[in-house]
Amino acid sequence: MSHASSGPSAISGVGLRKDYGDRSVLRGVNIAVPSGQIAVLFGANGAGKTTLLRTLAGLSRPDAGDVHIAGLRMRRSGGRARDLVGFVGHQTLLYNDLTCRENLVFYAKLYGVARPERRIESILARLNLADRADRRVRTLSHGMQKRLSVARAILHEPAVLLLDEPESGLDTDSVASLGELLQDWSSSGKTALLTTHSSEIGQAWADRVLTLNRGRLVEQTHAHRDGVGANDASNADPASG
Numbered sequence: 001m002s003h004a005s006s007g008p009s010a011i012s013g014v015g016l017r018k019d020y021g022d023r024s025v026l027r028g029v030n031i032a033v034p035s036g037q038i039a040v041l042f043g044a045n046g047a048g049k050t051t052l053l054r055t056l057a058g059l060s061r062p063d064a065g066d067v068h069i070a071g072l073r074m075r076r077s078g079g080r081a082r083d084l085v086g087f088v089g090h091q092t093l094l095y096n097d098l099t100c101r102e103n104l105v106f107y108a109k110l111y112g113v114a115r116p117e118r119r120i121e122s123i124l125a126r127l128n129l130a131d132r133a134d135r136r137v138r139t140l141s142h143g144m145q146k147r148l149s150v151a152r153a154i155l156h157e158p159a160v161l162l163l164d165e166p167e168s169g170l171d172t173d174s175v176a177s178l179g180e181l182l183q184d185w186s187s188s189g190k191t192a193l194l195t196t197h198s199s200e201i202g203q204a205w206a207d208r209v210l211t212l213n214r215g216r217l218v219e220q221t222h223a224h225r226d227g228v229g230a231n232d233a234s235n236a237d238p239a240s241g
């Protein structure tokens with residue numbers, strides 16, 4: 001189940017700084033998540049979790065530091081590194097007037113997904129949205145829109161999936177099936193990093209637990225998803241993988 005014996009980093013950030021005016025939100029964060037692992041990022045409201053995730057996704061430019069995705073440098077890859085990331089944030093990035101299927105067809109074209117029809121149907125089924133496929137997004141509940149946002153993010157089979165509080169708005173069954181999806185995701189060698197305020201999710205899903213406090217990564221624990229944990233660094237060393 002766990003792939004805690006680290007391979008090369010699927011995603012890494014070195015010396016990440018982000019300032020908003022005179023407020024430093026990220027103050028030299030080093031982070032690395034090896035291929036095939038699920039990392040869970042904790043931190044109080046305002047700690048900088050969303051800022052870090054958006055920076056790692058290439059959606060926000062750091063004031064200092066570098067991000068690498070599967071060995072590609074975010075700043076120098078001409079968008080190729082960004083294409084290797086799937087992002088589930090607070091905004092769904094869906095088109096409200098299109099149906100679920102139409103949204104996925106749009107994103108499949110954007111990402112050049114080969115044989116999109118099969119992939120779209122299988123993902124709709126996986127996210128338990130097959131019977132809503134022809135419904136317009138604006139008519140779906142918040143939780144259903146969140147599930148479709150996950151479908152959008154995994155459609156192009158990115159190497160790394162970043163999810164910002166993915167459990168928010170999901171019912172218990174949907175949280176459980178998202179957990180299964182992420183376990184399958186990491187078992188196939190892919191990587192996920194998610195933020196949450198739920199310690200249950202951290203315990204159940206994480207190979208690695210990280211905590212962000214006032215813009216610094218203050219703790220990194222190998223959780224191994226079986227409850228055995230051990231602190232291993234005060235600030236993750238990307239080079240160690």
Ligand code: ATP
Nearest residue numbers: 020021025043044045046047048049050051052195
């Ligand atoms: P939460 O748990 O509440 O979602 P978080 O850990 O995700 O919080 P961030 O959303 O990353 O925290 O915000 C970190 C800090 O940066 C906060 O003080 C926030 O007000 C500030 N901040 C975030 N985005 C901006 C922005 N675009 N402009 C100015 N300040 C910002």
